[in-house]
Amino acid sequence: MTNKDIQNLIDKYLAGETSPAEEKKLALDLQQRQDLPEDWQAVRMMLGELTLGEAEYDAFMAQRKAKPSALIIALRIISSVAAIWLVGLFFYQQTSASEPTIQSNEVPHYYTSQLSTGSTLKHVYTSRQTKHQLISYTQLRKMIYENK
Amino acid sequence: MTRSEFEHIAAQLRQRVLKVGLDFFSNKEDAEDAAQETMMQLWRYCEHIDAERNIEALAVRVAKNCCVSMYRKSSQRDGSFVTALDDVTKEPSLCDNSPQAQLEAKDTQLMLTEAIALLKPRERELFEMRQIEGLSADEVAMKTGIPKPSITAMVSAARKKVFTELKRRMKQ
Numbered sequence: 001m002t003n004k005d006i007q008n009l010i011d012k013y014l015a016g017e018t019s020p021a022e023e024k025k026l027a028l029d030l031q032q033r034q035d036l037p038e039d040w041q042a043v044r045m046m047l048g049e050l051t052l053g054e055a056e057y058d059a060f061m062a063q064r065k066a067k068p069s070a071l072i073i074a075l076r077i078i079s080s081v082a083a084i085w086l087v088g089l090f091f092y093q094q095t096s097a098s099e100p101t102i103q104s105n106e107v108p109h110y111y112t113s114q115l116s117t118g119s120t121l122k123h124v125y126t127s128r129q130t131k132h133q134l135i136s137y138t139q140l141r142k143m144i145y146e147n148k
Numbered sequence: 149m150t151r152s153e154f155e156h157i158a159a160q161l162r163q164r165v166l167k168v169g170l171d172f173f174s175n176k177e178d179a180e181d182a183a184q185e186t187m188m189q190l191w192r193y194c195e196h197i198d199a200e201r202n203i204e205a206l207a208v209r210v211a212k213n214c215c216v217s218m219y220r221k222s223s224q225r226d227g228s229f230v231t232a233l234d235d236v237t238k239e240p241s242l243c244d245n246s247p248q249a250q251l252e253a254k255d256t257q258l259m260l261t262e263a264i265a266l267l268k269p270r271e272r273e274l275f276e277m278r279q280i281e282g283l284s285a286d287e288v289a290m291k292t293g294i295p296k297p298s299i300t301a302m303v304s305a306a307r308k309k310v311f312t313e314l315k316r317r318m319k320q
Contacts (some may be wrong), residue, residue, distance in 0.1 A: 017300060051282070053213030
């Protein structure tokens, strides 16, 4: 506040027209200044410790609310990373699901050629093929991973 | 208010001031200390409080003061002169707890008490409701049943009297 603003507020205070919030603001501002004129010193005394203490308390609490704590910042970072990861996972699943389904009787040679003899993957793949079940390679991989 | 009247409402008041401390310190131990200090101050002052007055509002204001004061003291004890509160007030030297500062504060309080004592009873009551309980003119009007313009005029007269008296004493 400028000196003029303070003087206006003091005049308003002496006229009994200030609100409690304005009185707190005035108390806080007068507290911050040194070498006050006599009139202002008298007003500072009148506003008293209670108004000043309350003004400091309220200002401190307002400052604390405006500045988020370290815990809140950490939670925000964690939730942002989790959200990005979930979005990534969603797109990954979409891509996997859109892989063409291979009919068991139309299995390209390169699918089976890379499977080693006696491997679980080959065994399951072959047994599905004999049952004439439609299955994609991705689904098969997933089933083995889930141990079904 | 007598001490026994105060004792009747002490438990309820303590809960209220403890909440103020918990909001400020965010830990129960410091909040308990602040509540204890607040209750002690109110206990010392209770015989000067009118039983009709809003003691809860006064208790909250005293509790806020105690919190700020405790916070300053602990910061100074830890050797950290730049505290979050000093960011708010920007002037740590004016809030020190040195013996000289305490003496000055005591003198100031005495001067103010003597100046207020010169007011007429009604003026004094309204002055204290605005100054000590921190009530707005509307709240004072509601409590007393006096129209707001009259409250404003009486509070203004009281403040001007105290202001003049304080200036006179400061010149001496």
